[in-house]
Every structure is written in C-alpha cells, then in structure tokens.
Amino acid sequence: MAKLSTMGRLTAHPAGILGGGGALLFALFIGLPVVALLVRAAQQSDFLDAVTGDVALTALRLSLFTSIVSMAVVVALGTPFAYLLARNDNPWLRVVDHLVELPLVLPPVVAGVAMLMAFGRNGLIGSGLEDLGITIPFTTAAVVFAQIFVASPFFIRAAKLGFQSVPREYEDLAQTLGVSPWGTFFRVTLPLAGPAMFTGLGLAWARALSEFGATMMFAGNLTGKTQTMPLAIMTAMETSLDNALALSVMLLAGSVLMLAALGLLTRRRWQGQ
Amino acid sequence: MPESSNPVRRTIRLSTLLFPPLLLTLLFMTVNCGGDSGQTLRVLAASSLTEAFTDIARGFEADNPGVMVSLDFGGSQRLRSQLEFGAKADVFASADSVQMDQAVKAGLVRGAPIDFASNALVVIAAQQGRISQLADLAEPGVRLALAHAGVPVGSYSRQVLQNLAMDDALELGSGFDADVLANLVSEEPNVRLVAQKVALGELDAGIVYLTDVPVAQAAGEINVIAIPAAANVSARYPIAVLRDAPEADLAQAFVRFVLSEAGQRHLSKHGFGSP
Numbered sequence: 001m002a003k004l005s006t007m008g009r010l011t012a013h014p015a016g017i018l019g020g021g022g023a024l025l026f027a028l029f030i031g032l033p034v035v036a037l038l039v040r041a042a043q044q045s046d047f048l049d050a051v052t053g054d055v056a057l058t059a060l061r062l063s064l065f066t067s068i069v070s071m072a073v074v075v076a077l078g079t080p081f082a083y084l085l086a087r088n089d090n091p092w093l094r095v096v097d098h099l100v101e102l103p104l105v106l107p108p109v110v111a112g113v114a115m116l117m118a119f120g121r122n123g124l125i126g127s128g129l130e131d132l133g134i135t136i137p138f139t140t141a142a143v144v145f146a147q148i149f150v151a152s153p154f155f156i157r158a159a160k161l162g163f164q165s166v167p168r169e170y171e172d173l174a175q176t177l178g179v180s181p182w183g184t185f186f187r188v189t190l191p192l193a194g195p196a197m198f199t200g201l202g203l204a205w206a207r208a209l210s211e212f213g214a215t216m217m218f219a220g221n222l223t224g225k226t227q228t229m230p231l232a233i234m235t236a237m238e239t240s241l242d243n244a245l246a247l248s249v250m251l252l253a254g255s256v257l258m259l260a261a262l263g264l265l266t267r268r269r270w271q272g273q
Numbered sequence: 274m275p276e277s278s279n280p281v282r283r284t285i286r287l288s289t290l291l292f293p294p295l296l297l298t299l300l301f302m303t304v305n306c307g308g309d310s311g312q313t314l315r316v317l318a319a320s321s322l323t324e325a326f327t328d329i330a331r332g333f334e335a336d337n338p339g340v341m342v343s344l345d346f347g348g349s350q351r352l353r354s355q356l357e358f359g360a361k362a363d364v365f366a367s368a369d370s371v372q373m374d375q376a377v378k379a380g381l382v383r384g385a386p387i388d389f390a391s392n393a394l395v396v397i398a399a400q401q402g403r404i405s406q407l408a409d410l411a412e413p414g415v416r417l418a419l420a421h422a423g424v425p426v427g428s429y430s431r432q433v434l435q436n437l438a439m440d441d442a443l444e445l446g447s448g449f450d451a452d453v454l455a456n457l458v459s460e461e462p463n464v465r466l467v468a469q470k471v472a473l474g475e476l477d478a479g480i481v482y483l484t485d486v487p488v489a490q491a492a493g494e495i496n497v498i499a500i501p502a503a504a505n506v507s508a509r510y511p512i513a514v515l516r517d518a519p520e521a522d523l524a525q526a527f528v529r530f531v532l533s534e535a536g537q538r539h540l541s542k543h544g545f546g547s548p
Contacts, residue, residue: 122474137475138416138458220459221421227460235462238350239423 037252041245050246058224059232059247066140066228067208070147074155074204079197082159083185087168097160104153111149112217119145119218142219143226147208154207158200162193195265202262206255311339314523315361317352318344319368319425319510320463321392321482325543326366332539333530340523348424348463349373356381356515363524366512366531368392368464369425373511383518386511388548389531390540392482393505394426394433397468400494402477407437407498408445410478411452418470418479421460426467429506430480436504443501471495482508484544509548 041047050056085097103111119126119136129136136142166189174184190197212230219226221235229247236244314333318326323346330342345352345362349372352365357379365382366389367373373386398404404415420427434450437443446452458476461467465488467479472493481489489495512531514524530536537547 116473116475120473120475135416221462222458222460225458235421235423235460238348238354238462
C-alpha cells in the first residue's frame with residue numbers, strides 16, 4: 001500500500017482525528033462536571049460536617065437498606081426467571097421478556113404514576129390490599145417497589161445473556177457424569193454465567209440507588225422513611241447547598257467504587273477461567 | 274441485488290433522507306417556541322398563584338398587545354433557588370417573605386418587594402377517610418401530607434399546628450402538633466402536590482391554602498375543615514422585579530398591573546385576600 005501523509009493517516013480511519021476529537025469532547029463533557037462538583041465541595045467550609053450530619057447519614061442508611069433489599073429480591077426471583085428465558089423459547093415467554101424490558105425505556109416518573117394507579121389506595125389492586133390492611137404507597141416498601149421496577153431489567157437481561165452463553169452441552173455432560181440438575185446449575189452454569197450476572201447486578205444496583213422519579217411519585221419524600229439520597233439531594237438543593245454537595249459527592253464516590261469493583265471482579269473471573 | 278425494487282431498502286433510504294430535515298424542523302420548532310414578534314416577560318410565581326396569575330397574565334397581554342407572559346409555577350423555594358443558580362427571569366412572586374428575603378439577600382431583586390396578596394390555610398381531607406374535625410388529625414394511623422419545611426406553606430402549616438396546640442380554648446392538647454406531625458407520611462415540594470395526594474384519596478389529609486380548595490375539589494372528593502382564625506396564619510405574598518430582568522420596564526408594568534384594581538380583582542376572584 002502506498003505511504004500516506006500524516007493527514008492521510010489521520011483521516012484514513014474513523015478512529016483517527018474524528019475519534020480522537022470525540023474522545024476529547026466526551027472526556028471534557030463528562031469530566032468537567034465531576035471535577036467541578038469535587039472542587040466546589042472541597043471549597044465548602046463545613047463539608048465534613050454535612051457528610052457526617054443527620055440528613056446525609058439518614059439518607060445514606062435508607063438508600064443502602066432499600067437497595068440491598070431490592071437487589072436481594074431481584075437476584076432471588078430474577079435468576080430462575082432469566083434461566084427460564086435463556087433455556088426456553090415460546091410466544092408467551094417472549095411477551096413476558098419484552099414486558100420486563102419496558103422499565104428500561106419507560107420514564108421513571110411515569111413508572112411512579114403507574115404504580116400509584118395500581119397499588120395506591122384507590123388503585124387497581126391497591127384498594128383490595130387496603131381492605132386487607134396492607135398499605136404500600138408512601139412507605140419504605142414503596143421505595144423498594146420502585147427500585148425493583150426500574151432496576152430489575154438490568155439484571156435479568158444480563159443474567160439471561162450470561163446463561164445463554166453457557167453451552168447446553170456442558171450441562172448435559174455434567175448430568176451424564178451423575179450430577180443432579182440443581183447441582184449442575186450451581187456448579188457448572190452459575191459460575192460460567194457469573195461475570196455477566198455480576199455486571200448486571202452492578203448496573204441494577206446503581207440504577208436502584210439513583211432512582212428518583214418513581215420514588216418521588218410513589219413513595220413520597222419523608223426523611224428517614226422514604227427520602228433516599230437522590231431525593232435528599234433535590235430537597236437540599238432548595239434549602240442547603242452543603243447537604244446537597246455532601247450527598248452528591250457521596251453518591252459519586254459510591255458510583256466510582258462500584259465501577260472499580262465491577263471491573264476488578266469481571267477481569268479476575270475471566271482470568272480465573 | 275436489485276436496487277430500489279426492494280421495499281425494505283427503499284424505506285431505509287427514504288428514512289435516512291428524511292431524518293436530517295425532520296430533526297432540524299423539530300429543533301427549529303422547539304427553539305422558536307416563544308413569541309417571535311414582540312417581547313416575552315418571564316414570571317416565576319408560587320404554585321398557589323397558578324390560576325390567579327394565569328388570568329392576570331391574560332389580562333396583561335390583552336392590555337399590551339405583542340407581549341407574551343411566560344409563567345413558571347413551583348414551590349417558592351425552588352424558584353428562588355433556580356434564580357440563585359442563574360435562571361433568567363423578570364418577576365418573582367413568592368408565597369412568603371422568607372423566600373423573598375433570601376432573594377433580596379442574594380442580590381437578585383431590583384428595588385423593594387411589595388406585598389400584593391394574602392392567604393390563609395385550611396385542612397383538606399379525603400372524603401373516604403376518617404377525618405371530620407381538627408382533633409382527628411392527631412389520631413394514630415392517619416396519613417398526613419404536608420409540604421416540607423423549606424416550602425412557604427410547609428413552614429406556615431407547622432406554625433399553624435403549633436398555634437392550635439397552644440390555644441387552650443380549642444382543647445386539642447399541648448402535644449397536638451407533635452401528634453399530628455407523627456402522622457406525616459409525605460413531604461411535598463409544593464402545595465399542589467399536597468392537594469393532589471389528598472384529592473386522589475392516596476392520603477387522609479393535608480394542609481393547603483384556602484385558594485387551593487377549588488383546585489383540589491376539581492381533582493377529587495374532599496372535605497374542607499376550617500382552621501379557627503385565631504390559630505391561622507395570614508400568609509403575605511410579596512412580588513418583586515428582578516435585578517437582571519431582561520425586560521425591566523415591562524416587569525415594572527406587570528407588577529403595577531398586579532397591584533392595580535384589575536389585578537387585585539383577579540386575585541380576589543380566586544380567593545386571595547388583600548395584601
């Protein structure tokens with residue numbers, strides 16, 4: 001091939017000057033706000049007080065508690081569901097599959113309104129639950145509901161893909177060697193689908209922690225019971241910038257840790273194989 | 274492979290051809306949404322002023338052809354906070370002096386704020402609930418909605434509850450306000466969300482402005498429980514022109530209109546009292 005000039009080499013391939021330009025723009029666009037947040041937070045005189053203050057710690061505790069519960073539910077119910085989706089194909093399953101993907105594109109506030117219409121006091125099944133003495137909206141349970149609604153597709157999709165990537169032959173082989181179906185699942189299928197599932201769990205967890213619109217609509221905004229960190233940030237922005245910055249930095253740190261943990265986990269697992 | 278005879282290929286090519294002009298048209302439409310010939314006045318007003326200020330805006334536009342009034346309603350604390358963070362507007366109408374004073378302290382206001390209306394609070398209850406009198410609010414198990422303490426009506430509500438507790442003649446008990454607040458289940462960012470939660474029957478009761486009652490009634494079945502005048506607050510609404518107002522003269526004219534007989538008539542029609 002003929003030798004190209006510098007310009008020719010840079011423009012010959014999409015990853016040349018265009019890709020480089022795009023990389024710089026994205027780095028600035030995403031990096032600048034993050035840096036600005038940290039700089040501004042560092043400038044606040046009582047930043048440390050705000051981070052260890054009541055508002056921040058209460059919101060943090062609630063966010064952690066509710067997200068752990070919702071993730072537990074998503075993993076417990078989502079894993080068998082994802083396995084079912086991965087190993088079977090029929091029209092009904094396909095419908096359910098698409099339905100479960102809906103929260104990925106549905107605006108969260110719409111999800112909140114919809115849940116209120118379903119589980120609210122005058123809701124479709126909410127009215128029935130009320131008669132039984134069960135109230136869901138404006139309780140901590142509602143926060144968990146909202147988180148499960150918006151975050152489950154992230155895990156289920158990833159788990160399904162993970163299971164699909166495990167060749168059926170491996171499972172069949174294990175069973176011919178005398179391993180029970182459950183044993184096969186836990187000792188063959190699950191470890192192989194693990195990295196994908198962990199990634200899905202990480203994304204789902206991040207989504208659950210950052211959930212705002214549906215929580216606001218369906219669970220309300222009460223300190224200690226339903227005011228998760230994102231809600232606390234919104235309220236704090238209107239009343240106390242210190243608290244808003246403290247909470248924002250905490251969530252930012254959590255997100256970075258999550259990303260790092262996911263990267264570490266998946267890399268190690270792949271290397272382990 | 275045959276070129277345009279394949280319908281799928283043709284559709285894709287057509288879509289690719291139409292996409293850029295369609296996108297540009299959409300962008301153009303959204304960008305050009307304001308009044309192109311004439312001036313636009315941006316007014317930030319408390320949620321409780323929604324209906325009254327919509328009427329006032331229409332009246333002002335009728336008196337000033339070519340002028341378009343753009344209204345933004347929300348919790349006064351949210352509006353003040355947005356102004357502090359750089360939102361551009363001409364007029365700010367707050368539901369209490371606390372938010373207006375903060376705006377003045379932040380150097381956002383031109384001149385001095387003027388009170389233009391007053392309001393009082395009232396308790397609204399979902400008709401299907403068990404709230405028929407003030408004392409019921411303190412019953413355990415009641416689900417109450419209030420605006421959060423940073424919102425004017427949220428702060429007024431807490432004040433009223435305190436007043437009610439301290440009024441011996443009402444015999445509600447000195448722990449009344451604490452008991453009622455223990456029933457708090459949701460803290461909303463503006464008064465209309467409080468009204469809506471109660472009107473929809475999702476929550477048993479809430480404290481809103483007198484002027485919000487017709488709006489709540491339009492949304493659902495509610496009971497209205499009056500608060501005795503002695504314990505009630507008189508909410509004073511200040512209005513001010515903003516220092517960085519793009520249309521300062523027009524803003525002054527708007528404030529004058531709000532204070533004029535015509536403006537005051539619109540306000541009293543919606544239940545507001547004189548300033």
